[in-house]
Amino acid sequence: MANAAHSLLDSSLSHRKAHWLLYAYCGYLLLPLYWLLNISLRTNRDIVSRLSVFPVDATLANFAEIFTNPVWYEAFGNSLTYVALNTSISVAVALPAAYAFSRYRFLGDKHLFFWLLTNRMSPPAVFLLPFFQLYSAIGIFDTPLAVALAHCLFTVPLAVWILEGFMSGVPKSLDEMARIDGHSTNVDWFAKVDDVHIGVRDKYFSGEEVKPERPNHGQVTHTTVGDHANASQRSMHIGVYLTPPRTNRVGRVEIVNDHEGWFRDRVDILPIIRA
Amino acid sequence: MRRRNNRAWLGVAPVVLIVAFSAVLPLMTVVNYSIQDIFDINTRIFVGFDWYRETLRDPRFLDALLRQFTFSATVLAIEIPLGILVAKSLPRTGARTGMFLILLAVPLLIPWNVVGTIWQLFARPDIGLFGATLTALGIEFNYTADVIDAWIILVLMDVWHWTSLVALLSFAGLASIQEPYYQAAEIDGASRWQVFRYVELPRLRSVLIIAVLLRLMDSLMIYTEPFVLTGGGPGNSTTFLSQYLTTMAVSQFDLGPAAAFSVLYFLLILLLCWLFYTSVMRSAED
Amino acid sequence: MAEVVLEKVSHRYPEAMSDTFSNVDLVIEKGEAHALLGGSGAGKTTILNLLSGLARPSSGRIFFDGVDVTDVPPRERNVAQVFQFPVLYTSLSVAENLAFPLKNQGWRGDRLRARVRDIAERLELTDCLNRRPDSLSLFEKQLVAIGRALVRPEIALVLLDEPLTAVEPATKWQLRRVLKLAQEELNATMIYVTHDQTEALTFADRISVLHEGKLLQTGTPADLYQAPAHEHVAYFIGSPGMNLVPGEIIDDAYRLDGCAVAPAMGVPSGPCVVGFRPEWAEVTTKNVEGPMVTVTRTRVLGTRDHQPMGIVSVDLQGQTIHTRQALNVAVGATARLSVREDRVVGFRAGIRLHGGLANA
Numbered sequence: 001m002a003n004a005a006h007s008l009l010d011s012s013l014s015h016r017k018a019h020w021l022l023y024a025y026c027g028y029l030l031l032p033l034y035w036l037l038n039i040s041l042r043t044n045r046d047i048v049s050r051l052s053v054f055p056v057d058a059t060l061a062n063f064a065e066i067f068t069n070p071v072w073y074e075a076f077g078n079s080l081t082y083v084a085l086n087t088s089i090s091v092a093v094a095l096p097a098a099y100a101f102s103r104y105r106f107l108g109d110k111h112l113f114f115w116l117l118t119n120r121m122s123p124p125a126v127f128l129l130p131f132f133q134l135y136s137a138i139g140i141f142d143t144p145l146a147v148a149l150a151h152c153l154f155t156v157p158l159a160v161w162i163l164e165g166f167m168s169g170v171p172k173s174l175d176e177m178a179r180i181d182g183h184s185t186n187v188d189w190f191a192k193v194d195d196v197h198i199g200v201r202d203k204y205f206s207g208e209e210v211k212p213e214r215p216n217h218g219q220v221t222h223t224t225v226g227d228h229a230n231a232s233q234r235s236m237h238i239g240v241y242l243t244p245p246r247t248n249r250v251g252r253v254e255i256v257n258d259h260e261g262w263f264r265d266r267v268d269i270l271p272i273i274r275a
Numbered sequence: 276m277r278r279r280n281n282r283a284w285l286g287v288a289p290v291v292l293i294v295a296f297s298a299v300l301p302l303m304t305v306v307n308y309s310i311q312d313i314f315d316i317n318t319r320i321f322v323g324f325d326w327y328r329e330t331l332r333d334p335r336f337l338d339a340l341l342r343q344f345t346f347s348a349t350v351l352a353i354e355i356p357l358g359i360l361v362a363k364s365l366p367r368t369g370a371r372t373g374m375f376l377i378l379l380a381v382p383l384l385i386p387w388n389v390v391g392t393i394w395q396l397f398a399r400p401d402i403g404l405f406g407a408t409l410t411a412l413g414i415e416f417n418y419t420a421d422v423i424d425a426w427i428i429l430v431l432m433d434v435w436h437w438t439s440l441v442a443l444l445s446f447a448g449l450a451s452i453q454e455p456y457y458q459a460a461e462i463d464g465a466s467r468w469q470v471f472r473y474v475e476l477p478r479l480r481s482v483l484i485i486a487v488l489l490r491l492m493d494s495l496m497i498y499t500e501p502f503v504l505t506g507g508g509p510g511n512s513t514t515f516l517s518q519y520l521t522t523m524a525v526s527q528f529d530l531g532p533a534a535a536f537s538v539l540y541f542l543l544i545l546l547l548c549w550l551f552y553t554s555v556m557r558s559a560e561d
Numbered sequence: 562m563a564e565v566v567l568e569k570v571s572h573r574y575p576e577a578m579s580d581t582f583s584n585v586d587l588v589i590e591k592g593e594a595h596a597l598l599g600g601s602g603a604g605k606t607t608i609l610n611l612l613s614g615l616a617r618p619s620s621g622r623i624f625f626d627g628v629d630v631t632d633v634p635p636r637e638r639n640v641a642q643v644f645q646f647p648v649l650y651t652s653l654s655v656a657e658n659l660a661f662p663l664k665n666q667g668w669r670g671d672r673l674r675a676r677v678r679d680i681a682e683r684l685e686l687t688d689c690l691n692r693r694p695d696s697l698s699l700f701e702k703q704l705v706a707i708g709r710a711l712v713r714p715e716i717a718l719v720l721l722d723e724p725l726t727a728v729e730p731a732t733k734w735q736l737r738r739v740l741k742l743a744q745e746e747l748n749a750t751m752i753y754v755t756h757d758q759t760e761a762l763t764f765a766d767r768i769s770v771l772h773e774g775k776l777l778q779t780g781t782p783a784d785l786y787q788a789p790a791h792e793h794v795a796y797f798i799g800s801p802g803m804n805l806v807p808g809e810i811i812d813d814a815y816r817l818d819g820c821a822v823a824p825a826m827g828v829p830s831g832p833c834v835v836g837f838r839p840e841w842a843e844v845t846t847k848n849v850e851g852p853m854v855t856v857t858r859t860r861v862l863g864t865r866d867h868q869p870m871g872i873v874s875v876d877l878q879g880q881t882i883h884t885r886q887a888l889n890v891a892v893g894a895t896a897r898l899s900v901r902e903d904r905v906v907g908f909r910a911g912i913r914l915h916g917g918l919a920n921a
Contacts, residue, residue: 017364018363018364019364021360021364022361022364025357025361025364025438026375026378029378029382029439030378031404031405032393032396032397032405035393035396035397035404036393036396036397048401051402051404051407053404096286096287096289096290097290099286100287103283104279104283105279105283106280106281106287107281107284112287116294118545119298120492121541121545122298122302122541122544123495123516123517123540123544124498124517125498125518125520125537125540126301126302126305126537126538126540126541127298127305128520128521128524129305129308129533129534130301134300149293149296150297152294152297153294153297156293156294157294160290455644455646456648458613458615458644458648461615461635461636462636462662463636463661463665463709464636464662464665464666465661469665473650473653
């Protein structure tokens with residue numbers, strides 16, 4: 001259904017302008033990446049000797065170099081190591097914290113959460129100095145573990161923030177809709193408001209027709225209706241209170257019982273259907 | 276509802292420990308150094324706020340500060356509107372949407388020094404497509420020699436790198452607007468600008484706050500990309516705060532002033548973010 | 562407000578295999594409250610989109626007061642629409658929301674303020690005028706949406722797409738009341754789409770029942786209740802709906818299980834579906850004419866003169882039939898089913914047969 005109407009509405013920019021902008025931007029994103037690919041497929045000599053938009057003598061020699069020369073692939077190994085360390089530490093540490101933040105309130109929780117986020121705002125350059133000294137002092141200087149721990153400064157707050165968001169993600173409770181209407185009763189199709197013949201069916205009420213005397217402007221009238229369906233067989237007064245005053249087409253009948261305020265109920269009045 | 280339970284601190288303890296180790300300890304060290312003059316391990320003199328005063332009067336610091344503000348303001352002014360425009364021009368649904376989103380995400384996933392390298396290869400006047408094309412068109416372009424060229428290429432690189440973040444966040448915000456809002460505006464006779472202002476912008480607001488905050492913070496901290504691309508040159512013209520601090524700390528071993536600089540730097544970022552955040556929150560109340 | 566005419570309107574979605582609906586002819590009078598009643602997928606929302614101009618019919622024409630508007634875009638048709646959930650401008654106050662459509666038409670100053678205040682009073686929103694939408698309840702928000710639909714005096718018609726969906730059950734009736742009042746006082750042509758018969762029957766002057774892309778019947782609530790033109794209408798309206806029992810017409814009488822239940826003058830003999838509402842039938846152990854049935858269930862609904870009343874469900878050759886009567890039969894008992902002769906409606910191939918039917 002949404003698609004049919006959507007095609008008629010220009011909810012985005014006008015189509016031609018939008019297309020132009022989007023493709024231009026995509027070109028802007030792709031061009032440097034393409035150039036990277038181009039250069040990567042050519043030898044150094046080829047690159048410096050001439051400028052060619054397409055890699056005419058394409059070769060995979062550079063990639064082979066990466067995988068065979070230890071200078072290159074060791075770097076990958078180092079990166080993978082410290083990333084694995086950092087990820088496991090961050091997640092292991094962030095999970096219980098996120099759980100605590102989302103499920104419990106405790107002393108200082110808001111302040112702690114905020115402090116964690118401010119660490120994301122710290123410029124890494126500030127920590128250069130102290131990290132030198134700190135990690136040297138502990139003796140893990142120049143190891144992947146040191147890098148992993150150092151990065152925890154940024155990754156842990158982010159992990160806590162994101163995980164907490166997921167854990168406490170409760171769909172916005174539509175409280176109004178979840179509330180259950182107390183007694184919903186069926187109105188007999190024989191309800192006729194202007195003659196005020198109201199036949200009301202409900203397991204507590206009889207099906208007797210009720211005739212209030214002057215049904216307008218919210219006046220309450222009383223009529224004896226009938227007996228309760230259970231053994232006690234008490235008679236009760238039913239007040240029929242028509243609201244709103246200005247219309248006699250639809251409204252609500254409030255049925256009160258002035259014996260111990262037992263039943264309060266509201267019933268829709270439907271238009272005239274003859275029996 | 277969340278129950279009150281102070282034993283939840285056990286769950287939070289590991290995080291506190293790790294971050295305290297990674298952040299609090301070093302920061303304390305920095306603050307400590309910033310108020311002392313250190314000659315060697317055993318000789319230290321308490322100097323109070325001397326280093327702070329010196330830093331704030333240092334013309335090189337003030338230059339770097341000015342450059343930093345200029346840079347951050349420029350990239351924010353481009354990335355935010357451009358990101359919103361790109362988000363608006365994306366098709367809301369359909370097969371191609373996923374494809375575009377992936378393409379948009381690619382620059383965000385590239386290691387930052389690689390971003391610098393990519394743009395180096397792209398912008399060099401001898402082997403770069405961009406550089407060489409401009410030269411062939413008769414426009415002199417050399418970002419290692421010319422200050423304006425260096426700034427242009429830095430801004431182009433940062434926009435290339437980060438606009439997608441704004442675009443993706445904005446797209447998520449826009450995609451949450453259900454069709455009837457547009458239909459009702461159409462029926463009300465709203466112009467396209469009115470649709471943007473009254474239907475789209477309110478939804479984008481919370482998303483944009485996050486986007487601006489992130490971009491503000493990260494652009495103030497920028498180090499790797501300009502370092503790789505221009506190395507801070509030509510001369511000092513693209514040396515921003517992070518690089519200046521790093522140079523100070525690493526090559527000169529002047530611990531006191533470097534520490535003071537660090538503290539000021541950190542406080543500056545906190546201050547700007549706080550100012551932005553509170554002014555935005557306050558405007559929400561009226 | 563305008564009279565709306567749909568002339569042989571068909572619609573098919575671009576990728577659809579068949580028409581959503583075809584050849585619909587409908588006339589809605591000026592100032593009429595009209596309901597489009599049907600289950601999901603019956604095409605009701607599509608008709609709304611055609612009327613508002615958000616969709617174009619594949620064939621057929623649409624007229625407002627005799628003017629062909631089929632090719633006119635939404636903003637020039639002067640229609641207003643209320644959706645299933647409150648669609649408001651969240652950054653504007655209630656008063657500004659109400660003023661929005663008027664401002665785009667060039668209204669200004671006192672004239673604008675007076676109109677906004679007038680509509681707000683009618684909908685009992687005067688206290689909310691300066692508040693923002695997010696401080697209102699769902700009910701109040703939908704009222705504002707209705708207000709925005711009614712605020713332009715020159716609108717041709719108001720379309721409502723299941724407007725009570727988002728409102729909590731306890732306050733649905735209030736919204737209906739306000740809506741009905743506004744409709745009567747402003748003499749607005751309102752077209753109300755719903756799947757709920759209570760909403761349709763309490764709101765509308767006339768109702769069109771839609772089923773699987775076909776307009777089955779258009780009529781007043783009484784017409785639909787007593788003289789349904791189609792089996793589906795008979796089944797859908799009423800709670801429980803009409804009993805529809807396979808039977809036959811033989812010798813000018815409707816027969817169930819061979820027993821005559823009602824005369825069927827002037828109707829060709831043959832198999833048919835015999836329809837009668839629960840309140841028009843009775844199951845009794847007395848010796849009356851009528852088919853034999855077995856009582857399967859009784860459900861108490863109330864008492865009358867100390868006698869429990871309710872719904873009795875019986876089985877007639879595998880068919881379940883409901884009656885509404887005094888509960889004077891026991892479950893498992895065999896009894897006879899008697900039906901009020903003048904209330905039986907016969908159907909063949911889904912269509913109501915003429916002759917031998919409830920009063921028109």
